Amino acid sequence: MKKIIALYPGTFDPITNGHLDIxxxxxxxxxxxxxxxxxxxxxxxxxxxDERKEMILQELKKHKNVEVGAFRGLLVEYAKKKxxxxxxxxxxxxxxxxxxxxxxxxxxKISPEVTTMFMMPNEKYTYLNSTLVKELAAFKGNIKxxxxxxVEKKLREKFKNRL
Ligand code: ADP
Numbered sequence: 001m002k003k004i005i006a007l008y009p010g011t012f013d014p015i016t017n018g019h020l021d022i023x024x025x026x027x028x029x030x031x032x033x034x035x036x037x038x039x040x041x042x043x044x045x046x047x048x049x050d051e052r053k054e055m056i057l058q059e060l061k062k063h064k065n066v067e068v069g070a071f072r073g074l075l076v077e078y079a080k081k082k083x084x085x086x087x088x089x090x091x092x093x094x095x096x097x098x099x100x101x102x103x104x105x106x107x108x109k110i111s112p113e114v115t116t117m118f119m120m121p122n123e124k125y126t127y128l129n130s131t132l133v134k135e136l137a138a139f140k141g142n143i144k145x146x147x148x149x150x151v152e153k154k155l156r157e158k159f160k161n162r163l
Pocket of ligand 1: 009010011013016017018019088089090091092096120121125126127128129130131
């Protein structure tokens with residue numbers, strides 16, 4: 001039987017409990033999941049590629065079929081290289097929908113063999129994003145319920161000498 005490989009692309013700057021919720025769901029559905037750091041996004045990341053990978057890997061220990069990757073360029077090209085037939089995206093609120101709809105249809109047009117699938121996280125994560133967590137951390141707010149322990153520590157270190 002053909003193994004189904006799924007990519008879960010994003011900035012992951014840093015990984016949050018919302019991302020982990022999606023990873024857990026995907027891990028139980030697909031044979032292999034590759035959490036894929038997009039390196040050419042227009043966002044200017046706080047963490048380097050290695051730092052982001054380290055934080056993701058720390059959280060992946062319990063999922064044997066999940067690994068981490070990174071790419072520059074077109075996501076569908078990376079999918080071909082990895083023999084992935086699925087792209088997973090998380091849908092939080094209606095505000096995600098328009099951009100995701102446009103991306104999914106564009107990717108399908110240029111690469112019909114790759115299917116984008118959307119997953120909804122537990123409702124307690126629907127308002128959560130990495131930007132919010134970074135802003136809270138910058139002002140020494142409590143981020144315990146938004147990110148795993150290791151990520152919390154890394155964020156604290158990043159902002160230690162600021163303010
Ligand atoms: P962000 O900077 O908004 O957290 P990313 O580029 O890292 O976003 O997101 C990667 C993928 O994970 C996207 O599909 C995004 O919709 C999804 N995602 C991000 N945060 C959450 C969350 N809290 N719940 C579900 N999906 C999420």
